[in-house]
Each structure stands twice: as C-alpha cells, then as structure tokens.
Amino acid sequence: MSDTLDATFAALADPTRRAILTMLLEDDMAVTDVAEPFEMSLAAISKHLTILTRAGLISQEKRGRVKWCKLEPDALRAASVWMQGFGQFEPVNLDAFERFLETELSQPGDEA
Template sequence: MTPFLDTVFAALADPTRRAILSMLLEDDMAVTDVASAFPVSLAAVSKHLQVLAEAGLISQEKRGRITWCRLEPDALREAGAWMAGFGLMEAVDLDAFERFLEEELAEGDREAKAAS
C-alpha cells in the first residue's frame, strides 16, 4: 500500500470521522454545524476534520467568518480500487483443495511404487 492509502485508512478507522463523512454526503456543512452533532468539544471535532483534510477526504473553505467542509469523494477512489481487487478473487474451497492434494499425493505414491 502507498502512504496515501495508509493515511486514508487511518482516517477511516475512527467512527467519529466516518460519521462526519456520512454527514457531508448530504451537503457541505459549517464546522460549527458538524461539531454540534457530537458530544465533544469544537476543538476535538476540529482535530477530526484536520485528519480528514490531511487524508484528502474533505476540503475546507473559509467563506467570510465561517469555515465550510466539503466531502471529496474522489479521494476514496484509490482506496476503493485497492479493496475491489480483493473482490476479484474467488473464495477458496479448502475441502476441495485438501481432496486435490490427497489425490495428487496418492497418484505420486502409485507412480513411485510402479517405477520401483
């Protein structure tokens, strides 16, 4: 994984930050409106917003005296592509694999006995 993905997944690891991203799916929000949705201080929410901004998941823009937050959905594209790669692999049937190995080993034993 790239350092960018490490940063994105670290940002997504926190439930408060995931909740903030869900809120921003609806529309841009002022920092104070985001903070009012959580039972923590404005400073704590600001730290969460900073982590999300550093990961490129949100952008912040000052409009007058109000700082607005906007979701940056393209930032999840690389993480989504990385995770989608796991969906392309078929599930491994371990029982069938074990039977295959037993058959191959048994066949190898038969061939070795026939050769001697």
C-alpha cells in the same frame, strides 16, 4: 500511493470521522454545524476534520468568517482500486457507502 492509503484507512478507522463523512454526504457544512451533534469540544472536532482533510476525504474553505467542510467525491477512489485487487470488492459506490455508514452508526449501544 501507500501513504495515501494509510491516511485514508486511518481516517476511516474512527467512528466520529465516519459519522462526519456521513453528514457531509448530504451537503457542505460549517464546522460549527459539523460539531453540533457530538458531545466533544470544537477543538476535538477540528482535530478530526484535520485528519479527514489530510487524508483528502474532505476539503475545508473559509467563506467570510465561517469555515466550511465539503466531502471530496473522488477521495475513496484509490482505496476502492486497492480493494478491487483482492477480487472481493466492487468499486466504491458512495450511495452504498452512505447506507453502510448509516447502518454502522445506528447500531444500538454505539455512540458517535
């Protein structure tokens, strides 16, 4: 379980990856659509997506010639259970998590 938590928290540590998760809360997206709002190469976005996939936070599948990304709804369960052990955290509510990410990512001076 430690490796899973390490991968989850490492993936969440990067603001670009958190922004990608926020985008995927809405719906599945093609990799090219995920990359569109970011000022970085498709290769750089692919590296971020690989980290999110390895952490189990998203899944990727090829549909025809297009690679799609999908948020894995239970991906944060282990992290939530771990945080509950401290008695200070509620179970992760994805709607609340989305609002948190949107707030964090819309801070003035932050660029995702």
